[in-house]
């Protein structure tokens with residue numbers, strides 16, 4: 138029984154990890170684009186970007202997920218654009234998560250970019266450095282140092298947030314654990330698999346925490 | 361022949377005129393002090409010289425060569441501005457050292473990047489020159505310290521070495537001791553005094569009147585974006601002709 142449960146949970150956790158990874162891969166660069174939009178000198182673009190970020194950050198991810206998954210099928214005459222079954226659910230979840238997290242990341246980036254004093258840029262300019270040299274040799278590392286702590290918080294939250302995809306029946310780890318309570322693989326009424334999913338989160342977040350602590354320590358040599 | 365000639369510089373921020381009709385010249389090897397109350401435009405003037413601000417009108421010449429003319433866009437091309445900046449060095453009020461680099465790296469970074477671009481000096485030569493400069497600032501034993509491990513006075517001396525590393529024709533200081541605790545100003549002023557003795561061409565914005573009088577060959581008193589009085593420090597500071605200069609100096613004497 139134990140092996141059956143672990144096997145099913147592993148499969149669910151694999152889906153959790155996939156959503157986690159795809160979200161990061163999409164949201165980390167998209168967040169940068171949004172951050173530049175929200176700092177644009179072209180004010181309509183700046184206001185529009187900030188409005189979108191405000192809406193996305195001000196409403197629950199769960200709601201966004203439901204809207205992205207269910208609404209297109211209702212309003213489009215061609216029916217739901219999502220592929221059927223698990224691939225469709227995964228694709229919809231990925232898009233909702235990427236957009237949501239890109240908005241959170243963009244605010245962190247913006248804080249990091251604007252947090253580097255202009256004096257740093259000016260000191261570089263006065264020393265005859267190019268814009269490129271100033272960015273890569275001076276400001277970039279200072280930005281990274283500023284964004285690592287808030288990014289690590291956000292990324293650890295993402296690990297737990299992936300469970301929200303269960304609302305559109307994505308078969309992630311909690312879905313897999315809950316199945317044993319409802320009845321699956323010939324078992325029903327099993328409570329412990331659901332609890333046991335917590336171990337996966339704890340272990341994974343433990344590893345992430347160690348990693349981010351390491352990165353922060355590596356950047357500790359300057360202020 | 362003057363090393364620097366500033367003619368009729370004007371600068372507005374929006375509708376406010378911050379500099380009006382600023383003209384002066386500076387001889388090679390001389391030190392010029394700029395004094396004046398807060399908001400009189402001293403920082404803006406230094407920033408114009410260093411191409412951090414663009415004057416609305418006027419010209420700036422170095423070694424009889426017009427490097428900036430507000431009426432001539434050809435003198436304002438981004439590519440050339442980089443090279444022209446190197447005529448000037450700027451020491452900021454709050455140092456602006458690069459926190460992720462050691463004292464020595466702060467001094468050598470720009471010169472290394474320049475050498476990489478243009479060829480020339482080896483890394484080892486640049487480093488040796490950097491250590492030499494730090495030693496001259498009394499910081500030989502602080503070369504591998506990061507800025508946050510240094511006192512304010514030490515940081516400012518690193519910043520001076522960093523500016524000197526590029527051999528600017530004219531070194532500008534913007535209130536180099538204003539951000540320092542009183543007991544740390546002496547070490548920085550001493551370093552600047554040494555530079556003056558070595559005939560470094562300098563422009564020093566300062567609130568240290570006694571220092572300005574001792575070190576400078578020429579003093580400019582600014583008020584409301586205008587040069588009110590300029591000349592020999594013993595004249596301007598000890599025997600000011602203008603009423604506004606007198607008021608400013610007596611307010612100073614009280615504090």
Ligand SMILES: Nc1ncnc2c1ncn2[C@@H]1O[C@H](COP(=O)(O)OP(=O)(O)OP(=O)(O)O)[C@@H](O)[C@H]1O
Pocket residue numbers: 373378396397398399400401402403404405
């Ligand atoms: N970027 C800017 N935008 C708008 N106004 C500015 C800007 N920089 C300076 N000013 C204004 O220009 C005037 C001159 O400022 P500046 O900093 O040159 O004075 P200062 O003589 O250096 O004063 P302090 O002794 O306080 O350093 C001030 O009224 C200031 O408010």
Ligand SMILES: [Mg+2]
Pocket residue numbers: 402403404534535
């Ligand atoms: Mg100033």
